[in-house]
Amino acid sequence: xxQTIEASPDEIYxxxxxxxxxxxxxxxxxxxxxxxxxxxxxAIDVMGAxxxxxxxxxxxxxxxxxxxxxxxxxxxxxTTSTDADLIAGQNVPxxxxxxxxxxxxxxxxxxxxxxxxxxxxxxxxxxxxxxNLICPAEFPLGSKARVVVVSVTEGQYMVRKHPHMFFGxxxxxxxxxxxxxxxxxxxADLIADVHKLKPGIKVxxxxxxxxxxxxxxxxxxxxx
Amino acid sequence: xxxxxxxxxxxxxxxxxxxxxxxxxxxTVRLAVGELSYVxxxxxxxxxxxxxxxxxxxxxxxxxxxxxxxxxxxxCDYRGSPKYWEDALxxxxxxxxECPHCxxxxxxVQGHDCAIKTIQFIACADEMPGNxxxx
Numbered sequence: 397x398x399q400t401i402e403a404s405p406d407e408i409y410x411x412x413x414x415x416x417x418x419x420x421x422x423x424x425x426x427x428x429x430x431x432x433x434x435x436x437x438x439a440i441d442v443m444g445a446x447x448x449x450x451x452x453x454x455x456x457x458x459x460x461x462x463x464x465x466x467x468x469x470x471x472x473x474x475t476t477s478t479d480a481d482l483i484a485g486q487n488v489p490x491x492x493x494x495x496x497x498x499x500x501x502x503x504x505x506x507x508x509x510x511x512x513x514x515x516x517x518x519x520x521x522x523x524x525x526x527x528n529l530i531c532p533a534e535f536p537l538g539s540k541a542r543v544v545v546v547s548v549t550e551g552q553y554m555v556r557k558h559p560h561m562f563f564g565x566x567x568x569x570x571x572x573x574x575x576x577x578x579x580x581x582x583x584a585d586l587i588a589d590v591h592k593l594k595p596g597i598k599v600x601x602x603x604x605x606x607x608x609x610x611x612x613x614x615x616x617x618x619x620x
Numbered sequence: 621x622x623x624x625x626x627x628x629x630x631x632x633x634x635x636x637x638x639x640x641x642x643x644x645x646x647x648t649v650r651l652a653v654g655e656l657s658y659v660x661x662x663x664x665x666x667x668x669x670x671x672x673x674x675x676x677x678x679x680x681x682x683x684x685x686x687x688x689x690x691x692x693x694x695x696c697d698y699r700g701s702p703k704y705w706e707d708a709l710x711x712x713x714x715x716x717x718e719c720p721h722c723x724x725x726x727x728x729v730q731g732h733d734c735a736i737k738t739i740q741f742i743a744c745a746d747e748m749p750g751n752x753x754x755x
Binding site for chain 1: 622625626629630633637644647651656657658659705708709710714715716717718719723724725728732733734735736737738739740741742743
């Protein structure tokens with residue numbers, strides 16, 4: 397049953413709050429960034445849809461870089477540890493961040509994960525966000541760069557369907573290009589779509605199957 | 621569904637306000653949602669009504685005001701509305717970060733936030749809160 401309260405006008409107040417809802421996360425992201433900066437670590441937030449190839453891509457990059465510099469990986473996953481297990485096979489520190497039902501990582505969870513690893517020996521941390529091309533955009537984590545991974549298997553229109561994801565990105569990866577002709581998807585058109593949303597952003601076509609683009613991606617990420 | 625995170629953040633903030641003020645009932649919460657933020661307002665309303673149940677915010681109205689995007693161009697000093705991608709797939713044109721004048725990348729300066737603007741509430745009887753604006 398709904399009860400109604402009759403308000404006399406002199407009892408009603410209107411208060412201006414001007415309270416940002418994204419500020420609490422943004423503040424924690426800044427704290428994460430300060431912690432990482434103090435240790436001279438660059439964190440790379442890797443975002444993309446489910447099945448875009450984030451884990452395999454991170455695995456390929458870790459394989460190329462782990463003998464040159466200290467790397468750790470934070471794996472966001474709603475429930476399983478399969479991605480974390482895959483990366484841990486490379487003998488680098490891995491923390492799995494289980495969001496349970498959460499659709500994105502946030503700066504608080506990443507801050508907790510950072511406290512689990514010995515930062516002293518690290519130079520680079522990959523943060524694999526939850527497979528989702530919408531929600532992570534609103535939640536910065538304190539990374540130095542945000543990478544968005546789109547794969548040709550997601551179809552020709554994935555970029556224009558999710559414009560907001562690209563606004564905060566620093567590098568965009570068009571992944572699985574070895575499958576482009578089988579998928580009848582134009583990599584050039586996907587790149588053109590990204591540049592239409594954000595001109596001048598670095599877009600790198602890659603294939604973890606044949607290694608295409610991985611050298612360029614590695615040097616781009618080391619330069620951030 | 622980050623709308624649930626946003627709605628929880630609204631409710632936490634307002635309940636925190638209620639804890640420190642003499643509030644009998646919240647009538648309306650007004651949000652300002654930026655054009656460049658990715659918040660689906662219908663989902664947000666649904667989450668809001670679900671999680672305000674059995675709180676002092678139950679049955680309150682969530683008003684959502686849209687804040688237009690403003691971008692500035694570091695190259696040519698353009699300041700104003702973003703360039704829109706007219707013939708993308710969606711029914712409405714999509715804002716982009718391309719400068720409408722010189723085609724370089726612009727920076728958004730407005731329209732990327734999501735904030736609580738005002739709370740309208742009934743104060744407890746005999747309370748005359750300071751620095752509050754009577755309606």
